[in-house]
Amino acid sequence: MEGDLCDVVIVGARCAGAPLGMLLAERGYAVEMVDRNPTGADTLSTHWIRWPGVQQLRKWGLLSALEKTGCPPIVRASLDFEGRVIAGGPQAGGAEAVTYAPRRTELDALLVAEARAKGARLRERFSVTHLIVVDGRVAGVRGAGPDGAVGLRARVVVGADGRNSTVARLAKSPVVEDRGILARSLYGYWSGVVEPGVRVVFRGRRGISLWPTHDGLTVVSLVFPPEEAPGPGRSALTEFYVSSLREVPEVEQALMNGELVSRPRSAAVRNARRHAHGPGWVLAGDAGHHKDPVSAQGISDAFADAGVLADALDAGLSGSARLDEALAGYAATRDAQRLAAFAYTCEQAELRPFGTDFLDDLTRTAGDTQATEAFLKTFVGCDAPSDAGWLGESH
Known part of the structure; x- marks a missing residue:
C-alpha cells in the first residue's frame, strides 16, 4: 500500500x-x-551540546523546554592535561556561556x-x-x-x-x-557524584570526562586507544572501565562517593x-x-x-x-x-602524548586570566577554533 x-x-x-x-x-x-x-x-551518543547547538535551541524556542526536563546547566569547565589545569566559567556576550549534556x-x-x-x-x-x-x-x-x-x-x-x-x-x-576507527570509548551513569560543571582529564593516551546530566546523574566517559580493548564479556568491560577511571587520583576522588548505576556502553566510531x-x-x-x-x-x-x-x-x-x-x-x-x-x-x-611545548603553554595560560577565558571559550564553542582545534597545538 x-x-x-x-x-x-x-x-x-x-x-x-x-x-x-x-x-x-x-x-x-x-x-x-x-x-x-x-x-x-x-x-x-555523546551528550554534550556545545555552545553553537545551544544557540540553535534558543533560536528555535526550545531551550527553556530542555531546562524544564531537569537537565542541569553547565557553567564551569575544568580541563586537566597531565596535571596542567585550565578552569573557569566561560563567558559569551558578557553572560555565562551555558551548555548542557542531556540524556x-x-x-x-x-x-x-x-x-x-x-x-x-x-x-x-x-x-x-x-x-x-x-x-x-x-x-x-x-x-x-x-x-x-x-x-x-x-x-x-x-x-x-x-x-x-x-x-x-x-x-x-x-x-x-x-x-x-581511531579510538574507542566507554561511558556509564553514576549517582552520588558532585561535579559543578564539566571536567576533562587527560592522562597518557586516555581521556576521561564527567558531565552532569538528567536525574542527578553524571555521565562519565573513557576514551582510549583501540589496542587497549578490554577482554570479552560484560564483566571484563565493566572492570576495565572502572579500574581505568580509578587509576587517575583526581577522578578517583571525584567518584569517591559515587556509584555506577548502569552497564558501561561501548563505542568504536569510524x-x-x-x-x-x-x-x-x-x-x-x-x-x-x-x-x-x-x-x-x-x-x-x-x-x-x-x-x-x-x-x-x-x-x-x-x-x-x-x-x-x-x-x-x-x-x-x-x-x-x-x-x-x-x-x-x-x-x-589518535590520542598521541602531549608535547612539552604545549604543556608549557598551558602552564602560562593557567596564570593568565584573559588567556584562560579565551581557551575556555574555544572549548565550549563560543569562538571559532584555530586550525589546531580547541586543544590548541596539543599533540
Missing part, C-alpha cells in the same frame, strides 16, 4: 531529523518522519514532540527496506511498521538515520573519506563522510558525516545540518531554486562547516 504524496520523508527522527521535520512543517510542508525505534528510546531519551523526545506540534507526522517502529525510484530519481521509501508494509511517496527523501544509515546504503552514497545528496535524496547528521566522539560535536553538528538543509529544501521545493542545485548548495555548506573539524577530530582521536 502506498500513501499520498508528501513533500519530504525523513528517515530518522532524532537530533537531525526531528528538528528538520519541525522547521519544514512550520513552513507549511507535508512532512512524514519515520524511525525504527519508539520515541525516547536511548541510543549511543538522549529526554532530548530526542523533546525534539519529536515539537516537530509533531508543528504538524510533522511520525511513524514509530518503522523500518525502511527499499527506496522508491522513478525515472532514476528517489521518490519515496517502502518499509514495514505496526500497520504492516507501507510505501511513502515524497518529493525528497532525507536520510537522518545515523552512521549506519539505511538511506545512504540504499542510495549507494559513496564514501568520500574514511579515516577508520571517522568517515559520505557524498551528501543525489537525485531525490539527501543525508543529514551522522548519516552523511560522522566522527569520533572525542570532540563532542555530533549533536551540535546535527542541529546545524537541520537548519541549513531546511533552508535548502524550502528553496528547492518552493521553486525559488532548482531542487538539485539547492541540495548541492547544502552539501557545499556542510563540507565548508565540517572539514576542518573532521580533520582535527581525527588528529585528536
